[in-house]
Amino acid sequence: MNPADLPPLTLNRDGDGQFLLPADMLAERFGWPVRMLQDYMRRGLVASRVERGEGEDDGRWRLSVRCGNRRWQAVVEADGRVSGQKIEIVPPAAVKSRL
Numbered sequence: 001m002n003p004a005d006l007p008p009l010t011l012n013r014d015g016d017g018q019f020l021l022p023a024d025m026l027a028e029r030f031g032w033p034v035r036m037l038q039d040y041m042r043r044g045l046v047a048s049r050v051e052r053g054e055g056e057d058d059g060r061w062r063l064s065v066r067c068g069n070r071r072w073q074a075v076v077e078a079d080g081r082v083s084g085q086k087i088e089i090v091p092p093a094a095v096k097s098r099l
Helices: 023-030 034-042
Strands: 046-052 061-067 070-076 082-089
Touching: 023 034, 023 070, 023 082, 034 046
Parallel strands: none
Antiparallel strands: 046 061, 061 070, 070 082
16 A cells, blocks of 8 residues: 555544554555454564654654564654554564574
8 A cells, every 4th residue: 555545644542642553544554354453463463663752753653563574654743643654565573593
């Protein structure tokens, strides 16, 4: 999916200030049915990361969600508005060898 084709997005937060990422929104970005994403989540195959901006990026966050070889990243403004997002195909995580 081309990021330019994605609809505008505003994210909400829960009572603790954590971003809420609806399964239907993520599934759409990955190009999957919601059931497929939910299955991956139940199996522990979805990883996410939140990075808080510093310096000139203070008040912004970068959210990353990875499942398999796909990663969705978004830059979120203080008001919850997503100002940029992309979907990437990424190589599998490196496997650590045991010597």
